[in-house]
Amino acid sequence: MSVILQIETATTVCSVALAKDGNVLAVKEMNERNVHAEKITLFIQDVLQQAKHTLADIAAVAVSKGPGSYTGLRIGVSAAKGLCFALDKPLIAINTLDAMAAGALVFNDQFSADAILCPMIDARRMEVYTALYDSDALPVKPTSAKIIDENSFADVRDHQLVIFGDGALKCKDVLINHNVLWLSDFENSATQLTAIALQKYQNGAFEDIAYFEPYYLKEFITTAR
Structure with missing residues (x-):
């Protein structure tokens, strides 16, 4: 039996889920900054x-x-590490974009078989954190910080581009030359970690709790008042 507590705090959504053997038992979440x-x-x-x-x-x-x-990320990872230390349990870390791509599969009746999934997390101005996945949520291009313009994703323009996440909306007026499906109902959720978390648990793919840090991708920048 594998009961896994799952925590998602990478965006404005605060979400916690409990899953047993890959099935979600309960979830509690709120999308509020x-x-x-x-x-x-x-x-x-x-x-x-x-x-x-x-x-x-x-x-x-x-x-x-x-x-x-x-x-x-600091809050979610700190909570997870604290529980693991206190309970002497292993820590599983999941790339947020990987989890988003897996979560988007519930909408697969809306996109084509050769679609490219493009989760987006809002960064600064016209920048997003993103990666590309095939229609089975398998990685095509790795995680990166990308400034979105009309030439972005030109190399996959022959595919339907499925865009979702809290960074998607600001790109709507820019990516007008693409065949884009916008998943407006998508929100980050701890439930989206379920399949990957179970696989990592079964494979023993655990983190070193003492040294693990969130994957920020970019340096934290403070803004002068």
Whole structure:
């Protein structure tokens, strides 16, 4: 039996889920800016209570490692590491864009068989964190920070481009020369970590809890007031 606690805080969504053997038992989430620190512990308690489990039942903790919001990632990873230290349980880290691509598969009746999945996480101005995946959510191009213009993704213009995530909206008026499907109903969720978390658990792909850090991709930049 593998009961995995899953934490997603890479964007404005604060989400916690509990899954057993690849099936989601409970989820609690809120899409609201700057609530992660306030809500994360309560959400963990809520999903355990909903699923009638305790912390002692957890086999591992999975966390969305980034890229994404610097503050959100710090909070999520800190919570995950704290639980792993206290419970002596392994830590599973999952690339946020990988989890998003896996989550987008629930919309696969809307996109073509040769579609290219393009999750986007909002960065600064016209920049996004993104990667490309095939229609089975297998990686095509690695994670990068990309400034979006009309020439972006020109090398996959022959494919339907499925774009989703909180960085997608600001690209709508730019990528007008592409065959694009916009998944406007998509939101990040800890449930999207489920399949990858189970696979990593079964393969023993765990992190060194003491030294693990979020995947920021870029340096944190403070803005002068």
